[in-house]
Amino acid sequence: MTIDVRRVCDIRLDEQDFEQNVELYSFLLENNIYYKLNEHLVASPEQLAFMVALNHDQLYVPCSDAIFFDLMHRELTPRIRREYGRAWRINMEVLNSLPLDAHAKRNLRIFCLKRLRRTLLFHDIIPSRLVKRLTSVVISPAEVDGDPWKERRRAQTAKEAESLRRPRLQALMDELPISCARQIGPSCQADSEQDSDLRNEQGTDQRQDLGPARGLDALRQRLDRTTLARLACLSAHDAQWALGDAARIRACFAQAEERFAELWDQVPALQCRHSTILLLCDATGGACYDLHLARFLIERGHRVVYAVKNKFYFNAPTLQDLHTDPVLHELVRNACLCENEALSKKELLRLLREWRLIVIGDGTRERLNLMRVSITFSRAWKEADLVLAKGWRLRDVLLGTSHEFTRDLVCWQAEGTGFEVAFKPHAKAVRKLSEADINALADGIIARMREAHDNGRPVIFYSCIIGSIPGQTKTALRLAVAIVEHLQTRLPNAFIINPAQHFVEGMDGDDLMYMWERVQRSGLINIWFFQTADDIEEGFRLLREPMPEQWIGKDATYSTGCTKEMHIALEVQKLNPEMQIRGPDPKSFFRRGEYGVGKYFDATLVRR
Numbered sequence: 001m002t003i004d005v006r007r008v009c010d011i012r013l014d015e016q017d018f019e020q021n022v023e024l025y026s027f028l029l030e031n032n033i034y035y036k037l038n039e040h041l042v043a044s045p046e047q048l049a050f051m052v053a054l055n056h057d058q059l060y061v062p063c064s065d066a067i068f069f070d071l072m073h074r075e076l077t078p079r080i081r082r083e084y085g086r087a088w089r090i091n092m093e094v095l096n097s098l099p100l101d102a103h104a105k106r107n108l109r110i111f112c113l114k115r116l117r118r119t120l121l122f123h124d125i126i127p128s129r130l131v132k133r134l135t136s137v138v139i140s141p142a143e144v145d146g147d148p149w150k151e152r153r154r155a156q157t158a159k160e161a162e163s164l165r166r167p168r169l170q171a172l173m174d175e176l177p178i179s180c181a182r183q184i185g186p187s188c189q190a191d192s193e194q195d196s197d198l199r200n201e202q203g204t205d206q207r208q209d210l211g212p213a214r215g216l217d218a219l220r221q222r223l224d225r226t227t228l229a230r231l232a233c234l235s236a237h238d239a240q241w242a243l244g245d246a247a248r249i250r251a252c253f254a255q256a257e258e259r260f261a262e263l264w265d266q267v268p269a270l271q272c273r274h275s276t277i278l279l280l281c282d283a284t285g286g287a288c289y290d291l292h293l294a295r296f297l298i299e300r301g302h303r304v305v306y307a308v309k310n311k312f313y314f315n316a317p318t319l320q321d322l323h324t325d326p327v328l329h330e331l332v333r334n335a336c337l338c339e340n341e342a343l344s345k346k347e348l349l350r351l352l353r354e355w356r357l358i359v360i361g362d363g364t365r366e367r368l369n370l371m372r373v374s375i376t377f378s379r380a381w382k383e384a385d386l387v388l389a390k391g392w393r394l395r396d397v398l399l400g401t402s403h404e405f406t407r408d409l410v411c412w413q414a415e416g417t418g419f420e421v422a423f424k425p426h427a428k429a430v431r432k433l434s435e436a437d438i439n440a441l442a443d444g445i446i447a448r449m450r451e452a453h454d455n456g457r458p459v460i461f462y463s464c465i466i467g468s469i470p471g472q473t474k475t476a477l478r479l480a481v482a483i484v485e486h487l488q489t490r491l492p493n494a495f496i497i498n499p500a501q502h503f504v505e506g507m508d509g510d511d512l513m514y515m516w517e518r519v520q521r522s523g524l525i526n527i528w529f530f531q532t533a534d535d536i537e538e539g540f541r542l543l544r545e546p547m548p549e550q551w552i553g554k555d556a557t558y559s560t561g562c563t564k565e566m567h568i569a570l571e572v573q574k575l576n577p578e579m580q581i582r583g584p585d586p587k588s589f590f591r592r593g594e595y596g597v598g599k600y601f602d603a604t605l606v607r608r
Contacts, residue, residue: 006065007402008403009401011058012055013057033061043378047375048378049508051370052370053405061371062128063401083127084123088116095112097149112137115137116130139312150320154327157328160239160288164288173231173234225257225261229257233256233412236390238285251417252419259419259421267386267408268385268408274303277297277385278384280394283314284314284316290317291331294357295331303358305358307361308321308362310364319337322359334357340376341361344510348379348383358380360376367393369397379510382406394411399422407426407432408424408425410422411424433504438514442518449522452495459526461497461520461528462480462498463531464483464531465536467561469551472550476500479539480498480499480500481498484498497519512561513564528569528580528581530562531559531583566590
């Protein structure tokens with residue numbers, strides 16, 4: 001297929017001709033990343049929008065632009081042939097490591113070979129997805145709890161812990177940058193005579209002079225930046241490297257310090273305290289180093305969410321490892337291990353208030369695939385100020401795409417004998433609403449409610465359909481305004497809260513429900529109106545418009561949001577018996593389900 005654009009972010013599913021649309025939807029179906037086909041596994045557009053800055057009908061794929069356009073070629077390209085060959089070799093390595101007899105291995109190898117030949121013929125499977133599919137085939141009959149490499153990972157983390165205990169690595173980690181050493185003076189330098197063999201193995205000191213620090217705050221920041229760079233560099237390598245040549249380690253540390261110094265001023269979340277940072281793991285492992293990096297960030301006042309894998313993904317840490325691996329278990333002793341894959345916004349914010357380190361699973365056992373991650377991971381991304389990612393795999397997915405993301409990204413990797421780090425700022429159009437921002441909006445409304453009370457005015461809250469009828473949100477907003485304005489003329493002394501008039505750009509369904517629950521539980525509501533069918537009829541009469549077919553017979557009981565609000569209203573009424581509830585019978589509300597993630601309406605409605 002030939003696509004006229006050169007970037008994936010420029011593709012619109014509704015702007016292509018029929019043949020191109022067929023090819024694109026076929027690609028999504030073959031990779032099982034088409035939401036409408038599998039709503040329970042694939043992220044909805046609203047959930048994906050937590051992470052990726054998307055416009056209407058914009059295509060997103062969990063791979064680099066280069067890989068996607070190669071997959072769309074009529075002929076098999078050399079790059080895709082190499083990637084498929086790599087997927088095959090990885091799968092055979094897993095197969096050969098399994099405790100299976102020769103006959104079983106031979107049968108699995110033949111089956112996988114047939115799958116590979118089919119893939120080579122059509123070449124429409126993302127290579128990382130092919131890896132997952134082939135490893136799923138060989139792991140399933142092995143009776144190894146779906147994780148054949150858990151002992152291998154345990155040995156790896158033990159070796160990482162050993163490297164961190166080595167005095168030589170500790171001394172390298174503790175060396176002052178040369179500029180700081182010159183300012184502080186020889187009495188405070190870590191470069192004592194007993195460490196001279198570490199500095200002079202090649203006859204010269206290879207540390208980078210980053211310029212003088214001015215003042216204690218600048219010096220602290222310099223030291224923080226140096227430590228962060230060294231820990232990031234360490235996390236990008238394995239234990240064998242950390243136990244290796246000191247001069248090589250020092251040179252790589254110096255390069256990491258230089259790279260971080262170049263981007264430091266661009267990353268506000270690292271400079272300020274109390275940021276929320278999402279730290280991603282990688283297939284190469286290094287969980288012990290990752291957690292030491294997390295501990296350093298926590299000591300600097302940040303909150304860290306460490307995302308691991310739910311199940312086997314080669315050397316990447318899993319949730320089970322944190323319970324069974326003694327090294328990792330000790331490192332997360334004071335952390336919250338969250339195994340709930342569908343945390344609500346309210347629950348996640350509570351955990352972030354109570355814990356400095358939270359470990360979650362990303363919901364997958366493959367390379368980062370934002371189309372298949374868990375709800376908890378998506379919400380953690382949305383609440384983060386910064387995402388830290390190591391390794392070429394994450395760099396390929398996050399920086400190799402032309403798409404912009406909703407949060408700042410810092411990606412680093414070991415590059416040959418050196419070190420590279422890159423920064424990708426969040427999309428300019430994206431506005432992050434923090435918990436404090438949402439609370440401030442809610443508190444502003446509550447202050448007006450309290451003022452009305454002080455002036456002897458009754459407070460009325462009007463719950464109405466906003467987004468529960470797909471495609472009718474704008475109509476619902478106009479309708480709510482017309483109804484409330486008419487109600488205000490009948491009750492001129494009342495203070496009426498109309499949710500349709502308190503929407504802030506950037507808010508999604510999660511944000512709105514969190515804000516309104518704070519307002520609704522304030523205890524300041526005197527009368528809680530729930531929209532009736534008569535209200536809707538009167539509203540269209542006021543708008544002087546015929547009632548659309550979709551609205552006939554509807555009332556607040558049709559709305560998932562109103563249903564949740566009725567639950568809240570009944571709870572509030574128990575504490576405040578004087579509050580009146582007007583509208584449909586409460587019993588008629590409870591047929592509704594739950595909100596879809598990030599949606600304004602019941603998730604079940606999208607399946608109609």
